[in-house]
Amino acid sequence: MPIVFNVSRDGVDADTTDRNKLVVTSLDTELKIIKKNSGTVSVGAGDSDATLKQHHGLGYAPAFLSYFEYPDDLGRYWLSGTGLGTAGLSAYRSQSAVTNDLIELTANRSDAGPGAFSQNFAYYLFDQPAGMAPSGSGKPIGYQESAQGIIVSKEGFDADKAKIYEQQFNSNTDYLKYHLTIPGKIVFDTTNDGEAIEIITHNLGYIPIFKVYAKAPTKSVYNPLPIGRVPQSFFSSAGADKTNITINIGWVGGGGPGSVFPYRVVIFKNKMVI
Structure with a gap:
């Protein structure tokens, strides 16, 4: 039977606590x-x-x-x-x-x-x-503990030989730590060349790693920002400071008042290295 590797916070039972409350679990695929x-x-x-x-x-x-x-x-x-x-x-x-x-x-x-x-x-x-689906099932079968740290491999890989992307956990590496997702929408109110700006407050006190996804009014899927699209001449970007995340959408020619751009802001706990 595959080994399931869980790490919990101090005072929390790693075997019984809710999966979302674990610090690390091999049931998740983490970057x-x-x-x-x-x-x-x-x-x-x-x-x-x-x-x-x-x-x-x-x-x-x-x-x-x-x-x-x-x-x-x-x-x-x-x-x-x-x-x-x-x-x-x-x-x-x-x-x-x-x-x-x-x-x-x-x-x-x-x-x-x-x-x-x-x-x-x-x-x-x-x-x-890049462009490669995560390998393995997320259930580790290999475990190695040494002076170099703890390594847990994904299913089908030997923990002693696994490449870094074949490992489920490595105590010597940092991880992208999810914080929260903020959904919203921008209503474009310009019929001619223009822009719309949305400011979302995160109040972390530092610039976090973040990513933003948005959906054009005529599309059914979300795309990661920044986006540039022709012939609609639809452009967008997003930036973060220590307090806010700013989303900018510019649409040359506009789609008319009331055009809606849904978005998703994904914020991570990691402090940006600057």
Whole structure:
């Protein structure tokens, strides 16, 4: 019979407590944070963009999250992508990509002038390869305890040999820790070019790792922000500071007053490394 590995808080029985109250359980598939980093991408005078490449050494393209702080909006980190940036007014953009060897971070300004500028970034690389469904069933059959820590493998893998993404638990790695999900909707009230902004208060006192999903009025599925879509010219982005998460939606041409954009804000307990 497969081993079920549970870790509870002090004073709580790991065998009988509710699954949602466990600190770690092998019945869940959790993302391990393999590497995290922050820094600056500097763009030279007269240039519109620059790309910083950093080796991660994982040997595969990992799932990741990345964020950028724009020069005219210090203190708030925006999801990397082709979104509108700072409340729809910023000329600054950002982009990120991963390969089997690198993470590439690009800072951009659409109205490049003579002056140099820089953008701060923060990123997280996870154990799961990008675009790959989680392996194993989530029920571990392997257990190893040594001076290097505790490792529990997923079903079908040897704990002594399992790769990091074949492990259910590794006491030497940090995990993406879920905090809460906030649902809501933005009602677009502009018939011409415009934007709508939603501010959600989290009150954590620090900038958390977060992700936002939204659904366009004519679509049936939620997409992760930032989103850029043509021919509708629908763009969006989201950023977080120590108090709030700001969602920005811009729709060139608009969909008319009353167009509704449902969203889901997912907040994690992890403090952003900046």
